[in-house]
Structure formats: C-alpha cells, structure tokens
Amino acid sequence: MKVSVDRALCYGSAECAHRAPAVFAFEGGYGVVRPGREGWGDDPQVREAAERCPSQAIVLGE
Numbered sequence: 001m002k003v004s005v006d007r008a009l010c011y012g013s014a015e016c017a018h019r020a021p022a023v024f025a026f027e028g029g030y031g032v033v034r035p036g037r038e039g040w041g042d043d044p045q046v047r048e049a050a051e052r053c054p055s056q057a058i059v060l061g062e
C-alpha cells in the first residue's frame with residue numbers, strides 16, 4: 001500500500017516524523033515521505049501515524 005502526505009492539509013506538527021522516522025521526515029515545515037518509502041503504507045508505525053495525524057494529511061491507498 002502506498003503512503004503520501006497531502007501538503008495542502010499538513011500543518012507541520014512533525015508528529016509523523018517522530019512516530020515513524022524511517023518513513024517520514026520533516027522538511028520545509030511539512031511532513032514528507034522519505035524517497036523510496038512510498039510503498040510502506042502497510043507498516044504499523046505508518047498506519048498509526050496516519051491515524052494520529054492531527055490534520056488527516058497522511059493518505060494511504062493503492
């Protein structure tokens with residue numbers, strides 16, 4: 001499953017980068033998916049980060 005961040009929704013809390021640092025980084029005031037990690041949507045830490053993102057900006061999908 002793929003994971004991405006909708007930058008229009010992200011308000012830069014940086015929580016994703018703390019919860020799943022192998023997959024998310026915090027750059028330029030936004031959460032970003034690290035290069036090469038776009039297919040990690042099934043990872044439990046990624047799923048938790050998505051559930052807890054305060055702005056629902058983490059998108060999981062095919």
Ligand code: SF4
Nearest residue numbers: 010013014016031053
């Ligand atoms: S947890 Fe959500 S709002 Fe916070 S930086 Fe990550 S994507 Fe953005």
